[in-house]
Amino acid sequence: MQKYSSKILENAINQxxxxxxxxxxxxxxxxxxxxxxxxxxVKIFTESIDMLRNNISFCHICHNISDGEECEICSNPSRxxxxxxVVQDIRDVLAIENTNVYKGVYHxxxxxxxxxxxxxxxxxxIDSLLQRLEKExxxxxxxxxxxxxxxDTTAYYISKHIKTRFPRIKVTAIARGVSVGNELENTDxxxxxxxxxxxxxFESTFK
Amino acid sequence: MQKYSSKILENAINQxxxxxxxxxxxxxxxxxxxxxxxxxxVKIFTESIDMLRNNISFCHICHNISDGEECEICSNPSRxxxxxxVVQDIRDVLAIENTNVYKGVYHxxxxxxxxxxxxxxxxxxIDSLLQRLEKExxxxxxxxxxxxxxxDTTAYYISKHIKTRFPRIKVTAIARGVSVGNELENTDxxxxxxxxxxxxxFESTFK
Numbered sequence: 001m002q003k004y005s006s007k008i009l010e011n012a013i014n015q016x017x018x019x020x021x022x023x024x025x026x027x028x029x030x031x032x033x034x035x036x037x038x039x040x041x042v043k044i045f046t047e048s049i050d051m052l053r054n055n056i057s058f059c060h061i062c063h064n065i066s067d068g069e070e071c072e073i074c075s076n077p078s079r080x081x082x083x084x085x086v087v088q089d090i091r092d093v094l095a096i097e098n099t100n101v102y103k104g105v106y107h108x109x110x111x112x113x114x115x116x117x118x119x120x121x122x123x124x125x126i127d128s129l130l131q132r133l134e135k136e137x138x139x140x141x142x143x144x145x146x147x148x149x150x151x152d153t154t155a156y157y158i159s160k161h162i163k164t165r166f167p168r169i170k171v172t173a174i175a176r177g178v179s180v181g182n183e184l185e186n187t188d189x190x191x192x193x194x195x196x197x198x199x200x201x202f203e204s205t206f207k
Numbered sequence: 208m209q210k211y212s213s214k215i216l217e218n219a220i221n222q223x224x225x226x227x228x229x230x231x232x233x234x235x236x237x238x239x240x241x242x243x244x245x246x247x248x249v250k251i252f253t254e255s256i257d258m259l260r261n262n263i264s265f266c267h268i269c270h271n272i273s274d275g276e277e278c279e280i281c282s283n284p285s286r287x288x289x290x291x292x293v294v295q296d297i298r299d300v301l302a303i304e305n306t307n308v309y310k311g312v313y314h315x316x317x318x319x320x321x322x323x324x325x326x327x328x329x330x331x332x333i334d335s336l337l338q339r340l341e342k343e344x345x346x347x348x349x350x351x352x353x354x355x356x357x358x359d360t361t362a363y364y365i366s367k368h369i370k371t372r373f374p375r376i377k378v379t380a381i382a383r384g385v386s387v388g389n390e391l392e393n394t395d396x397x398x399x400x401x402x403x404x405x406x407x408x409f410e411s412t413f414k
Contacts, residue, residue, distance in 0.1 A: 004272075004279070004301070004304070005266065005271045005272055005273055005278035005279045005280045005281075005297075005300065005304075006263060006272045006273050006274045006278065006279065007274055007279070008255075008258050008259055008262055008263050008274050009259065009263060009272050011255045011258070011259075012255045012256055012258070012259035014255075015251065015252045015255040015256070016252075016256075018252070019237050019240065019241075020236065020237070020240050021233065021236070022237075026228070028298070028301060029227065029228070030226050030227070030228075030229075031259065032297065032298060033226065033227050034226075034256055034259060034260060035259060035260065035263065035272075037260070039260055039261065042256065042257070042259075042260040043257070043260075044222065045222045045223075045225070045256070046253040046254075046256050046257050047253075048215075048218045048219045048221075048222040049219055049222070049223075049241055049249065049252070049253050050249070050250070050253050051215050051218070051219070052215055052216065052218075052219040052238065052241060052242060052249075053241060053242065053244070053246055053249040053250075054246065055215055056213060056215050056216060056242065059212065064212045064213075065211075065212055065213045065216050065242075066212055066213050067213045067214055067215050071212035071213065072211070072212045072213065072214075073212045090212075090239065091235070091239060093212065094211065094235060097211070097212075
């Protein structure tokens with residue numbers, strides 16, 4: 001069945017419609033938008049995506065997305081190399097960077113231990129983290145893993161290894177608690193329970 | 208301020224974030240999705256957009272989007288050439304085609320008369336419509352213009368010209384009325400008023 005007057009148009013709509021969360025209507029809207037843009041703009045748009053897929057590499061230190069051997073965070077002299085934040089994937093790096101609060105460096109595990117999904121210790125960048133700790137002078141490992149059984153298991157596994165092999169390194173974890181601006185009654189029980197157990201000095205909450 | 212570990216990544220996120228209705232979070236999500244896709248898939252994706260912008264043309268008969276001189280609708284022998292549907296833009300062609308109900312051909316005006324926006328008769332494909340009527344054997348002109356003052360004005364202008372120069376051609380307009388599945392109380396007054404004035408034979412509503 002011929003749905004479009006142009007196969008080129010149909011093709012572009014179908015390709016854009018393959019993006020996650022982009023339905024058919026949105027795909028049509030985005031396609032017609034691109035069609036109306038100046039040719040140079042569309043060229044810049046598609047080139048940026050081609051560049052992304054073909055020229056991006058991963059930092060050999062922290063496994064974060066990088067333009068070269070070493071990522072912009074690891075090669076930035078103003079970042080505190082004595083603190084390493086351990087995260088599940090690059091999305092978490094982006095989220096933490098957006099807060100503008102963290103000044104240390106990262107280590108991207110590329111997942112968390114998950115027996116159900118068949119992800120074991122060997123599939124993650126855990127060995128390279130321990131190797132980093134041997135070479136670099138690290139004071140604190142800051143675990144920012146997901147608040148799931150898998151995340152907690154992974155954090156526990158890593159912290160146990162660090163405590164055994166590098167007893168001087170402090171291991172911290174991201175605070176779990178009631179979201180800023182959230183009502184207590186809208187917070188789930190487990191989070192609320194943790195927030196009570198891990199309550200902090202009143203004044204520190206305003207820092 | 209350095210927000211990303213990679214300028215290539217940052218660039219792609221910014222470019223995708225320029226699309227209408229795509230916020231920053233969605234741009235990040237789509238960018239990371241594209242990064243995880245096989246290289247060939249991403250190549251097909253960007254090529255389809257480059258093709259769209261560089262190789263698409265407009266049908267010289269109906270001004271619809273086309274891969275060549277004549278669009279797939281105008282060149283399709285099974286479409287009824289004696290009926291021309293007049294629409295504002297290509298988006299409307301797509302919407303009507305999606306219904307699978309219309310078997311005639313189209314004429315894309317590329318806008319409607321709008322003194323406020325400075326769009327006059329000369330800016331629209333009205334002359335080429337009248338020229339088509341001289342050459343082709345057309346029985347019906349079906350106005351499917353927006354239900355706005357501008358749309359109505361444009362439809363009135365065109366129908367007046369057709370009635371004067373081609374009195375044998377029947378001019379029809381798309382029905383305005385209560386949306387299928389809509390409650391009467393949720394329908395705006397003007398639409399409801401029109402639906403009462405233009406009420407139809409009861410049995411025809413089930414066709």
